Amino acid sequence: MRKLKIKRPSLRALTLPGLSFLLAMAFGALLIAFSDSTVLKHIGHPWSFLKAAGVAVWQSYLALFEGSVYNPSLATPHDALLSWYPLSETLVTAAPLILAGLSVALAFRAGLFNIGAQGQFIFGSIAASYVGFHFHWPIGIHVIAATVAAIIAGALWGGLVGLLKARTGAHEVIVTIMLNYVALYFLMWLLGTTTFLRPGRRDPISPDVLPSARMPLLAGSNYRVNLGIFVALAAATFVWWLLSRSTWGFRFRAVGANSAAAKTAGISVPFVMTSVMAISGALAGLGGAVHVLGSDFSLTSGTAGNFGFDAITVALLGRAKPMGVVFASLLFGALRAGGGTMQANTNTPIDIVLVIQALVVLFIAAPSVVKWVFRLKNLKTTGELAAKGWNG
Amino acid sequence: MSLELRGITKSFGALLANDSIDLRVETGEIHAILGENGAGKSTLMNIVYGLVAPDSGEILVDDVVKNIKEPSDALASGIGMVHQHFMLVPVFTVAENIVLGHEKSGFAGRLDLNEARERIKKVSDQFNFNVNPDDLIEGLPVGVQQRVEIIRALIYDAKVLILDEPTAVLTPQETDDLLKIMKELKGQGTSIIFITHKLREVKEVADRITIIRRGKVVGNASPDASQKELASLMVGREVELAPDKGAHSIGEPVLTVKDLTVRDNSGRALVNNVNFEVRAGEVLAIAGVQGNGQSEVARAMVNLEEHVEGSIILDGAEVIGKSVRESLHAGIAFVPESRELDGLIASMSIAENLILDLHDLPPYAKGIQMSPNTVLSEAEKRKVEFDIRLQSVTDPISSLSGGNKQKVVLARELSRPVKLLVASQPTRGLDVGSIEFVHKRILEERDAGRAVLLFSTELDEVLALADRIAVMYRGEILSIVPSGVSAQELGLLMAGVVHA
Numbered sequence: 036m037r038k039l040k041i042k043r044p045s046l047r048a049l050t051l052p053g054l055s056f057l058l059a060m061a062f063g064a065l066l067i068a069f070s071d072s073t074v075l076k077h078i079g080h081p082w083s084f085l086k087a088a089g090v091a092v093w094q095s096y097l098a099l100f101e102g103s104v105y106n107p108s109l110a111t112p113h114d115a116l117l118s119w120y121p122l123s124e125t126l127v128t129a130a131p132l133i134l135a136g137l138s139v140a141l142a143f144r145a146g147l148f149n150i151g152a153q154g155q156f157i158f159g160s161i162a163a164s165y166v167g168f169h170f171h172w173p174i175g176i177h178v179i180a181a182t183v184a185a186i187i188a189g190a191l192w193g194g195l196v197g198l199l200k201a202r203t204g205a206h207e208v209i210v211t212i213m214l215n216y217v218a219l220y221f222l223m224w225l226l227g228t229t230t231f232l233r234p235g236r237r238d239p240i241s242p243d244v245l246p247s248a249r250m251p252l253l254a255g256s257n258y259r260v261n262l263g264i265f266v267a268l269a270a271a272t273f274v275w276w277l278l279s280r281s282t283w284g285f286r287f288r289a290v291g292a293n294s295a296a297a298k299t300a301g302i303s304v305p306f307v308m309t310s311v312m313a314i315s316g317a318l319a320g321l322g323g324a325v326h327v328l329g330s331d332f333s334l335t336s337g338t339a340g341n342f343g344f345d346a347i348t349v350a351l352l353g354r355a356k357p358m359g360v361v362f363a364s365l366l367f368g369a370l371r372a373g374g375g376t377m378q379a380n381t382n383t384p385i386d387i388v389l390v391i392q393a394l395v396v397l398f399i400a401a402p403s404v405v406k407w408v409f410r411l412k413n414l415k416t417t418g419e420l421a422a423k424g425w426n427g
Numbered sequence: 428m429s430l431e432l433r434g435i436t437k438s439f440g441a442l443l444a445n446d447s448i449d450l451r452v453e454t455g456e457i458h459a460i461l462g463e464n465g466a467g468k469s470t471l472m473n474i475v476y477g478l479v480a481p482d483s484g485e486i487l488v489d490d491v492v493k494n495i496k497e498p499s500d501a502l503a504s505g506i507g508m509v510h511q512h513f514m515l516v517p518v519f520t521v522a523e524n525i526v527l528g529h530e531k532s533g534f535a536g537r538l539d540l541n542e543a544r545e546r547i548k549k550v551s552d553q554f555n556f557n558v559n560p561d562d563l564i565e566g567l568p569v570g571v572q573q574r575v576e577i578i579r580a581l582i583y584d585a586k587v588l589i590l591d592e593p594t595a596v597l598t599p600q601e602t603d604d605l606l607k608i609m610k611e612l613k614g615q616g617t618s619i620i621f622i623t624h625k626l627r628e629v630k631e632v633a634d635r636i637t638i639i640r641r642g643k644v645v646g647n648a649s650p651d652a653s654q655k656e657l658a659s660l661m662v663g664r665e666v667e668l669a670p671d672k673g674a675h676s677i678g679e680p681v682l683t684v685k686d687l688t689v690r691d692n693s694g695r696a697l698v699n700n701v702n703f704e705v706r707a708g709e710v711l712a713i714a715g716v717q718g719n720g721q722s723e724v725a726r727a728m729v730n731l732e733e734h735v736e737g738s739i740i741l742d743g744a745e746v747i748g749k750s751v752r753e754s755l756h757a758g759i760a761f762v763p764e765s766r767e768l769d770g771l772i773a774s775m776s777i778a779e780n781l782i783l784d785l786h787d788l789p790p791y792a793k794g795i796q797m798s799p800n801t802v803l804s805e806a807e808k809r810k811v812e813f814d815i816r817l818q819s820v821t822d823p824i825s826s827l828s829g830g831n832k833q834k835v836v837l838a839r840e841l842s843r844p845v846k847l848l849v850a851s852q853p854t855r856g857l858d859v860g861s862i863e864f865v866h867k868r869i870l871e872e873r874d875a876g877r878a879v880l881l882f883s884t885e886l887d888e889v890l891a892l893a894d895r896i897a898v899m900y901r902g903e904i905l906s907i908v909p910s911g912v913s914a915q916e917l918g919l920l921m922a923g924v925v926h927a
Contacts, residue, residue: 281795282787289783293772299731299763300783300839301752 153343189320
């Protein structure tokens with residue numbers, strides 16, 4: 036009997052994201068060159084201009100690499116391994132992003148556009164933080180309880196969207212955008228209450244979660260890398276299994292690809308919408324837990340940062356596939372971690388990183404640009420991300 | 428105006444869709460292009476209309492080579508086309524659709540539709556199309572939408588009119604009307620390229636017939652050739668046009684429908700107090716013109732309609748109120764009217780499409796863990812049993828031809844224990860070979876003692892398969908007649924004429 040052909044993300048599928056990234060880096064290089072005042076001094080002399088530009092771009096991208104993966108100058112005589120410290124930072128940033136990205140990707144596959152990962156992430160952070168600082172439980176149990184609380188909070192916040200869509204037809208994009216605001220302002224209100232405001236502080240910040248509720252560190256106290264990255268990878272594996280090996284995922288994909296046919300075959304579309312949004316919410320909520328229990332420890336109004344929105348980018352870049360999301364998140368984590376070093380060591384502002392991220396998305400959304408630049412004829416550009424209309 | 432194609436060749440990857448096709452259509456001629464689905468007829472016409480660029484070959488209008496790159500070039504050369512799949516904006520009115528691309532504006536850029544309205548009314552009255560210029564397309568039955576497409580081509584003075592399967596959705600009367608129109612147009616000097624696989628129509632109107640098989644012109648025929656000869660040329664082997672209906676015994680009622688009323692969201696009754704029963708080993712055909720409530724009756728059988736009154740008794744148990752899933756598992760096989768929209772999920776694999784309904788039951792799943800190997804091995808079995816022509820069961824279903832897609836739907840629906848088969852337009856858009864298969868399979872189910880409820884707008888199909896025929900008109904069953912009824916009589920009933 037033949038074995039099931041698992042549709043691995045083949046090289047072809049990686050072509051578009053890969054080339055888009057290359058092209059974005061190339062545009063970034065132009066920006067670096069033309070925004071550098073020392074380079075611009077040579078503008079009248081083409082040869083020295085090119086040389087100066089090359090140096091500026093090389094130094095910026097080297098700094099980006101040193102800030103995100105490996106920096107030999109960080110090594111001390113006692114600890115040569117410290118030069119890998121930037122990689123730890125990349126993983127710390129990537130872990131919550133993977134989870135939020137999975138949340139968006141899963142909903143995508145079921146035909147839903149979850150813009151609400153941000154709100155679900157916030158609710159996860161609130162629940163994890165509250166359980167983490169309010170209760171005094173033993174090591175192990177405490178961190179698990181805080182994580183589970185975050186999963187439940189995210190699932191409820193996400194499931195609400197699915198329920199509204201299934202019952203009333205309310206479009207998930209509108210609902211999630213609005214619920215993001217509700218979540219943010221709810222968080223800001225909470226931080227003014229005596230329960231959440233850190234004693235002795237007037238600015239909105241919660242108490243640190245207790246050490247017993249923190250994600251265990253993986254490489255000792257010199258590095259921030261923690262169990263969160265493994266939680267994220269486990270979640271990616273779970274989402275892969277869910278989508279390609281479980282009856283639930285089968286239904287999600289069926290409804291996502293053609294809800295009329297799914298309904299005709301006896302699949303309950305309202306149930307699928309509600310459950311997929313609940314699971315999506317749970318993943319984003321888990322992202323909040325990993326962030327608060329793994330690296331941030333306290334809640335502020337900016338706790339969720341840009342995770343929920345970068346999640347959309349990452350899901351797009353990863354073509355809504357779990358492994359794709361992992362790689363895309365690692366890449367974004369590296370860009371974020373390295374951007375700071377780049378700004379500190381060179382004349383290049385951290386904003387270049389944002390430009391590169393935005394360009395990657397732009398090129399993926401407009402594949403004809405990539406095709407034209409690289410003279411590709413048969414690049415497959417249709418994937419799972421066919422956008423749905425407002426009636427979808 | 429004459430149209431000539433010389434050496435048109437087009438390949439899509441490894442598939443040679445058109446292989447150096449030569450074709451000449453004379454002024455005022457109805458030239459039928461006969462071929463099975465996937466033979467390359469549509470590709471050829473899309474090339475003529477500027478939708479697809481040929482790899483090689485040239486198009487001549489009145490013996491002058493024309494460079495047709497866009498549909499607008501084709502229109503400028505006097506070539507108009509009515510597509511098989513409608514090119515209409517659903518949320519626009521008829522008039523708005525017809526002026527699309529040729530809008531006239533009045534004061535301060537206001538859209539002026541009055542002239543278009545007049546012209547639509549004129550054409551509509553002339554050919555009895557009964558089209559109101561101000562109706563929204565999405566509210567119109569498929570048949571009327573088709574007429575809008577035809578009006579559009581007629582209004583822009585096409586001298587060569589390409590009709591791609593124009594009669595697929597028309598009633599027998601409407602088809603006769605269209606054939607008359609085609610003859611009239613021909614009389615006025617318009618050339619018509621008539622793409623079809625319906626032999627009766629070809630024989631009735633065509634002046635010349637070109638037969639295409641697998642991208643090549645395999646022959647020309649005159650309209651005097653017999654249907655059987657034409658079908659054999661088209662398919663490339665002998666075909667049986669009318670299936671053998673063997674002797675069989677009719678049993679107890681399996682399905683009893685009482686006072687069935689189906690309403691739309693606004694409360695309007697689309698189906699009004701319908702009563703019928705289907706017995707074991709019997710095919711009850713519900714005939715009627717598209718849009719007279721048959722689709723809603725079919726969908727109500729498996730609870731896909733929301734506002735339903737009355738009762739549907741299957742084998743002694745009420746069906747109404749159950750979920751779709753429960754209805755299907757109560758023993759109803761359901762072949763929906765639209766394979767593409769309701770029957771199949773285009774981006775999922777053939778194997779997955781075969782188990783849409785059973786994916787969470789053994790042997791395909793244990794708990795929520797699916798067994799991919801079982802899914803594949805069962806798909807291989809279905810492939811053999813239903814003669815589904817495919818390369819790999821893991822390919823997406825969209826890689827299959829229409830006939831093979833329908834076989835997948837049938838294979839899925841008949842793999843549950845079935846008491847009643849509900850088949851809605853089961854051969855719409857299929858080629859002769861696939862129609863033969865589907866008909867045989869439906870009769871096999873009947874002979875095995877199952878009740879079959881067939882919904883069809885095709886007279887030939889109804890007459891070939893049915894034991895009894897119920898004719899629906901405006902949401903009601905006008906009459907239920909035995910299968911011996913003549914095609915003419917049936918056609919009149921479908922038009923709402925009940926004679927005393």
